[in-house]
Amino acid sequence: MVTATGRRLCWSSAVASGFESLGGREQSSSIHSVQIRTPRKMPYEIKHVFASLPQMERGVAKVIGGDPKGNNFVYTNGKCVIIRNIENPAIADIYTEHAHQVTVAKYAPSGFYIASGDITGKLRIWDTTQKEHLLKYEYQPFVGKIKDMSWTEDSKRIAVVGEGRETFGAVFLWDTGSSVGEIAGHNKVINSVDIKQTRPYRLVTGSDDNCAAFFEGPPFKFKFTLGDHSRFVNCVRFSPDGNRFATASADGQIFLYDGKTAEKICSLGNGKAHDGGIYAISWSADSTQLLSASGDKTAKIWDVAANSAVTTFGFGSDTLDQQLGCLWQKDYLLTVSLSGYINYLDKNNPDRPLRVVKGHNKSIQCITVHKNDGRSTIYTGSHDGHINYFDAETGENDTFSGKAHTNQVSSMAVDSSNELVTCSMDDTVRFTSIAENAYSPQNSIKLDVQPKSVAVGAGGYAVTVCIGQIVLLKDKKKVFAIDSLDFEPEAVAVHPCTGEVAVGGTDGNIHLYSIQGNTLKDEGKSLPVKGAITSLAYSNDGAFLAATDVNRCVTVFTVADGYAEKDRFYGHHAKVVCIAWSPDNEHFATGGMDMMVYVWTVSDSDTRIKMPGNIKIWSCIATPKPLKRMTHLPLGGSAIM
Incomplete structure (x- = not known):
């Protein structure tokens, strides 16, 4: 068929597909969708972000940060921090300003800022109220991987721990970086830290040296170690009311201590709480129950007063069903599997989650619509x-x-x-x-x-x-x-x-x-x-x-x-790496290593929509509808639409 302009047409139901990968370069596992409303005026808006899953590693706990306002939760993948709505996880946002792999992110108790740390020891504190996520402060508390962090309840002090070369932790003022104590008492990597959210402040850490350490302050000073565990201490958490704190270890045990004095109260389950190592724990808002996640492929809810497990959640028998992270926020109980899947638990039906959030946690290489x-x-x-x-x-x-x-x-x-x-x-x-x-x-x-x-x-x-x-x-x-x-x-x-x-x-x-x-x-x-x-x-x-x-x-x-x-x-x-045609055949989109996506008009090479993003590398593009929408893949484990 030939039109009046001489263009040979072939009607096809095929939709523009994705394109080849970037030969070994890290790319995204999240999907973004951009709504282009008026091509001549060049505006656009992000309609959807189909976020990546957490980046997981076998035998390593994954920290899931809760929102003090109860609306969102936060985790990391690659160089990105992912913020997802807890009620509707399809609503997501991505922070991409880290130069290196991000390992942990936590909301400030005020809810106005998030602190995120990476494998080099860089800590960035950035705004959550604006879509630009402007940087407020940046610090280097030590050189090495940051594994966990905690804020004081007034959002003025931050404790950071991890794999430092000369020190394994630091505690400082959020707005000046001035030290407000010393993290000491361990001779190996510190995996976890938490600060009591009521006064008088207390701080506790858990380490690969099989010990937890207790601090008083500020300024925070080391008081003594707690040597009840026989394996790595993976997670430590104070109850919201500050009356207790719990320590969880690779030895399968959870110990409870007095929040003010660190006097030992009990061992949950009067022995082993799980048959495998425990990687994460999270308290209920009323401080009466505790959620634990284990490598034995189960999660449990513990009644602290009764010292018993009231609910046990099973996830399957595959290695990827190991549970490496958890969060209890309002009525939502979340765990994270080694597969990266985020499980919404149902206390009334422990054998079947309410929902399982799936996706990619490795870089996306190709796409089609x-x-x-x-x-x-x-x-x-x-x-x-x-x-x-x-x-x-x-x-x-x-x-x-x-x-x-x-x-x-x-x-x-x-x-x-x-x-x-x-x-x-x-x-x-x-x-x-x-x-x-x-x-x-x-x-x-x-x-x-x-x-x-x-x-x-x-x-x-x-x-x-x-x-x-x-x-x-x-x-x-x-x-x-x-x-x-x-x-x-x-x-x-x-x-x-x-x-x-x-x-x-x-x-x-x-x-x-x-x-x-x-x-x-x-x-x-x-x-x-x-x-x-x-x-x-x-x-x-x-x-x-x-x-x-x-x-x-x-x-x-x-x-x-x-x-x-x-x-x-x-x-x-x-380098331009990918291309997709709009179904109207008048426009096409390209993505490049310059972190840009352009939408072009065939009849006018000067007409284009420039979409600079916070995204680092584009791997592929596809176009579901003429002019109005396209899907492209950036660095960090997500896709934008």
Whole structure:
């Protein structure tokens, strides 16, 4: 079909897909969705943030910070701090100003600030009331990983502990950094700290030296150690009323002490509280009960006065079901599994959580969007081989069931049969029904070499580019391969209806092929661009082909004119890594290593929407609807819409 302007159109139901990964660079596991309201005036707003899960490590406790106002909770992933609404965790915000991996974040009791610490010992205190999250103060209490922190109830003093080189902790005034005591008494890493929220102040720490330490102040001075545990002390917490504090250890025991004198009261359960190590504890607001999370894959609620477990929550038998963090905030009881899943516990049904918040906790490498029955679903593939699907409106998500890819998912697209086609560093291409959302072992095609990118066409065809090879697949079978290439392929796109195939190489050229039955024919034509190609995409009507390259340029070709160059688009200040077309075929979006996303107008290279974000690296983009919305992936474990 040819329009009055001579553009050859091919009507296709395909929606722009995600793109190849950034070869080993850390990327995001959260999803952001941006609402573009008036392209000519260039405004935009973030509509959704589909946040990443906490970044977990086996055998290491995860601190989940509570909101004193009871609305949110906070945790870390990579260089990001994630703030989520506790009633509706689909509502989220991301703080991305740390230069290094963030390990812990805690609200000030006032609720107006959050303090977050990283692996270098840098502590940042920043505003929570404004969307810009302006930095208030920054300190370096010691050099080394910060593992935990605590504020005094007036939000004026902060205690910080961790893996310092010369000291394992510090306590200081929040607005000047002046010391208000000394954290001493331990000869190994301090894992946990807490300050009594009533006067007179007391401070307690827990360490890898199997001891807890008790301090009085301010200025805080070491009084004595508590040596009741036989293994690492992972968590210490005062009750909200200050009358008691509890210590939890890798030895499976929880001890209770008097909050003012540190006199030992009892051992919960009169022995071992759990069959495995205990990583986190959290008190109820009325100080009568305690929630504990353990590596034995259970969590328990303890009646402190009765010294007994009143509820035991089971999570399964898999290693990933180990419980490494917990939070009791108002009526919400949360635990965090080794998988990163956030479990909302139901006291009335301890064998089944009220809800399980899922997502990615490793970097997302690729994305595609598919629309069915008026609803858009976002599909994402991550560095660890997991594939998730998100409802674009609600953020509700889950993972595909069955045996997944065993390595990074590098590229994905939805074909005309409503199957998700993915390629992975495990040297396979898989076809997965999006109706069933379950992997099928028989629909996995083993390749000779590692694939980099995959694209789908009409008639059951798919093309994947591998290291030194181009592979044609039809009806879920490998039917043809080209091995003797004089260039290294990096990206691929298939015309939505003609069978033309564009392959982008590191030689800075687009090489054209055509699908003819079960073979790929080299058309002997190449299209030069400004540098090594990073991604390719045909417009949805097949009228244009766009290419991004390492030299910050986007080049668009007109297909009907024999792939004549239409225009070049400049604006990025670093390598452009991904591209997606709007379904209106008049606009496309690009993401680059300069932390920018641009929306361009094909007919006017000077018209663009510049979306600088707080996000560090873009890995891929997809567009659910014309002009109004797109989904892109930044650093830190989340996605923006």
